[in-house]
Amino acid sequence: MTVDVDVVVIGAGPAGMSCSRVLAQHNVNVVVLDEQNAPGGQIYKNIEGVTEKRPADLDFLGKSYAEGIEIANRFRAEDIDYRPGSSVWQISSSVVGKRRELIYSAGGKSHKLMAKYIVLATGAIERPIPVPGWTLPGVMTAGALQSLLKTSAVYPTGKLVIAGSGPLTLQLISQLMDANIEIAAFVDTTPAGSLFRAVFHLPRALLAPEYLKRGWHLVRKLKKSGIKMYSVASNLEIFGDQKATGLSFTSRGSRYGIEADVIALHEGVIPNTQTGRLLNIEHQWDNSQNAFRPVLDGSGETSVAGVFAAGDNAGILGAKSAVLSGEIAGYAIVEKLGFIKESARDLIIEEAKLRRFIENGVRPMLEALYPAPDWIASADNETIICRCEEVLAGDLRKIVADGCAGPNQAKAFLRCGMGTCQGRMCASTVTEIIAKELKRPANMVGSYNIRPPIKPISLGELASLNEG
């Protein structure tokens, strides 16, 4: 059965929730599709469950997480057709009668919607970190450990080593400390000289002083914690046979080897562009974040008319900016549908943009403090880059030397990006490696073409499209 709607919002994180709230407040017929079982996205994952059933855990999960309940409550307060547990797997590139067909899977069946506008609020993914041994059980991302704490109050035991760089590693350490969970070591991969570079961005960062205060507090807390720390770490290597048992790395000129049962990696987050790629929207390489992000107009509309992007999938700006970007896209659509006047829209959007500029004040400083890793394109030849098809960095370099023109041809040569994750875990690495080998800008190298279904579905789910 096909149902006509005005807007489909994909994702119920901060951007998706705020965008759909604005739309519903203006009586727009909006459907929110989200893969998770509850609103919040990754940043506010299970915020309702924690607030209701485990409020004491908010003490260690922290203030910035607890703030999410207000956003979720405002989302729930509106009459919104919210469908959790829904995975979008196809959006048609053609428009029929001003509407675009969108297909998603939920409860083992496929469902079709015809939407005038689509908002991509699919958030971010943690940057894939191709180091030797990263496929061993026991190696996870820092975000995965946070996710366990949020959904289930489950924490790692034994020797936990956090290896990486960025605000999220500091936040995780702070949460674990407050929950009295032991951390064996923090292997900090932040390069030397970051503080010096960051100082130049201090004036703008002062626009949003609460971030500076929070960051300063985290750094001091870490220094006083007594956790074993290794700074300016590089050349990580994880070892283990059936599962991870330790890691080695270089820190300030010396090579170290330490034991570990659970290793949490993190090198920042990058936009989740999978759905946008399916629609062939235009992307551009962000040189400061080392990742692709969609090209947008002032209101968040992509190069494909009627398709908007809001939140971290549109460029990493964080949760508070995501709320504002969601609102901006919402008001732009409300105006297009004729529910408010252009002048009213402009007033609201300009104000939201100003607030977002202030909110983002700290971003340039954060990017200088925790720069995107510069070593991924130099990943060791023996390191797996495509986890699903077990393609090595050296395999890719070899076919590039033999004349492979780009990521899509690499699929044909090596099957990289063609496994179950459909390229999500190797696309960024493949672009970086090819760009370096060909000495060509990442923008020219591009990324995988993404084709439907963008989530694996069963034949039954496909066949169910023809049922009533």
Add this chain to the structure above:
Amino acid sequence: MFNRLPNIIRKPIIFYFDNEPIEALEGDTIASALLSAGVVEFRKSALSHNKRGPYCLMGTCFECLLEVDGVTQQQTCLIEVKNNMRVCREETKRLITNDG
């Protein structure tokens, strides 16, 4: 390798992993319930058959795939565990034989 924080007031439930009963708590995902029960190896990689376990827990890496109630290749970090659910590991490759 994983444990639970004590102050829990959620309802306990029982599900089955490879036919063994496992206790979980209401609201757990299948992946978080298995990790807290000590299971870290979920599957084998398609080519080398090396062991794999959950990596991202946010629906991106597809390392937590298991068969859930007879449906293969389910992302267990996205599915809430339910009473009596039957979860099992999968053979990486299915052999096609002439006698079906």
